[in-house]
Amino acid sequence: MLKSEDETGFNIVPFTWPKGYKSDGVHAGLRKDKKDMGWIFSETPAQAAGTYTTNQFQAAPTKLTKNTINQDHKLQAIIMNSANANSVTGNQGDLDAAKSQKLVADKLGIDQDLVGVASTGVIGEPLPMDIIEKGINELQLLDNDNATYAILTTDKHNKTISTQVQVAGKTVTISGFCKGSGMIHPKMATMLGFVLTDAKVADGLLQLMLSNEVETTFNQITVDGDTSTNDMVVTMANGQAGNDELTTDSPDYQNFVSAFNKVLAELAKDIAADGEGATKLVEVNVKNAANHDDAQKVSKAIVGSSLVKTAIFGQDANWGRIIAAIGQTNAKVDIDHTSVWLNGLALVDNSKTANFDEAEMKESLGNDKITILVDLNSGTATGQAWGCDLTYNYVRINASYRS
Template sequence: MSEKLYTVVEGGSITTPAGFVSGGLHCGLKKTDRNDLAAILCEVPATAAAVYTTNLFQAAPLKVTRESLGNGVLRAVVVNSGNANACTGAQGEADAYEMRAAAARHLGVSEDDVAVASTGVIGELLKMDCVRSGLASLPEKLDGGASGAEEFCQAILTTDLVKKECCVKVNVGGKEVLIAGAAKGSGMIHPNMATMLGFMTTDAAVGQEELLTLLRQATDTTFNMITVDGDTSTNDMLVAMASGLAGNETLGRQHPDWEAFAAAFTHVCRHLAQAIARDGEGANHLIEVVVSGAEDVAAARAIAKTVVGSSLVKSAVFGADANWGRIIAAVGRAGVPVSVERVDISLGEIEVLSQSRPVAFDEEKALAYLQGDTVLITVNLGDGDGSATAWGCDLTYDYVRINAAYRT
């Protein structure tokens, strides 16, 4: 889609769309004094939809959020970091329900209109005394400006080094519509969601079924195409809320501006997904793998995800080693048919393989390219029209250091 269909709003945040406020604070769930409890509140009932992790062990907040979304409407999302509330049994489930009830009470909304999300260490019970006191103080922290969005973004981080947010505007039937998002994610990231929490807000009026379908489609080409370490979390969740306060005619797939709205919505997802991959635990480089010429889109996605998720490819990028053999090996083990005599591979603009045969290239030029911030790997299979893009990061010594002492 052409970016002319929408415009990026510099400095925009989840509170830029009409009707939303947010905020965060430190309540004691984290060992440091960083924010660890936050909320987004919509002033009107918002059309809402969500997608979740495919991990069979799903954290208690996911059950609660699915229940709240039974009618496709939300007023608020409350989220904590520092504790995943996953694999915590009946007590953990009770705590998630209590968290929803307390948030609803203090925010002045119905329990059924509150989603709950958690992220952090698995297998430890929430410190509910901290959660209770934090939720009581949270409403006064909510703000519709930049400060509220900043405090929210800081509250959802775990091993993340930077906040992740994006906002765009698009014209729908002569009305300016805003779409924004914020996310966290740095480790335990793999396709079929990732260790990530994502929150999207828009002031568009949009049908609930259409919003859910769009959310799923956008997730498939963005969040489901990133990987950091091959692990899928128990807590992944992406929630979208639409206030409808932009005043546009309700969007559906037959609306003449649906294509522009969908492109803008997907741009926000793509930006957040890339930001998560770039901020992978210990990462020095963003890796982008573009596969073309595949038999179909499914084959292209499988190959792109296999290449970007290969520990050997990731290690080669970390070491600035133009070892294309690791790339071709990943292509060959992706589990989809490939014509083994037709593969072309390039690192940026440096061709290293043509028709599955080595190409002489300047090693020093390749070294300099691989030392850059972003590494583009292109793979052309010559088999069809299928194409896909995946994102990941290099594998560094710091990744092992971070995860060797995650609980301590």
């Protein structure tokens, strides 16, 4: 990715680890021939925060990481694996997650309560601890990006981003990576996401930022309407940039939050675009809603509608599916004066067809990115969500997921 200056004053730079972080990823044997285990390590204990799935069958590693962070809001390492979710595996799953945590702590010579654990893959299968232990033994403290590949399942590519922003005269780096392609309908975050920074952040502030910014980013994407048992986003801040402690009163606080939001938003969009079988990224923008919540729920209802998603795949400008998705919500809507645009072309004008050119609209629907704009004519609030089309290939992938 080429370096560029964002309007908020921070730079998008080629992916790099912030100061004081090491990582690695290896092929341990959970998968046939791809990297399947990785870790992240901070040279010093870091402030930590997390958001986690609301699925009632929350996986053992997700529960363990949540409890670990909640103890003192600090982490120094995270061990992660793909191919096996260690979810719905009973007491043995809890023991295996804790053993993974201890193996990493012993190898790194750090406190066990400073190690997070993350898993993704097939639900209901015991974690093969011989392979896990082998993988941990092989991991090293390096500067490569192998960890960003070790968490992938049906993803077509790794998902990474780095930004830099000035905080109290120091250059601070924020880097994130994630995985997610199927079972994406977050109610907190996404499948697995990790955001690292070398900023020094006041106690408790990292959790506030993460919880707030997840709401408008990861919580506003959907691929298939299913919320995983393993979803989590974890962020760490180790203070190695040397900046004065960042607080809500710091002059650079808002710029830092904007950069942090940019990382989450770009990762969220990358997940939506990489949805299983997807051929198009779908972005929905809602304006003139009665309030922000209404705008958010309407935008997500549209990207989550199977009928809207299939119409976009088929390049069919069937705007009734969009209107129906809006109407299924309890948002305040002016039902006589709702308007819709698709890629800037008028589709619905005051709740009536805009008499668009079918050929022009079909050609526009062939784009890789589809942008839908909705005017609810009920206020001044705005909202945004991201999703993808629904294709034959999605069914093919998930019909044989375990094989």
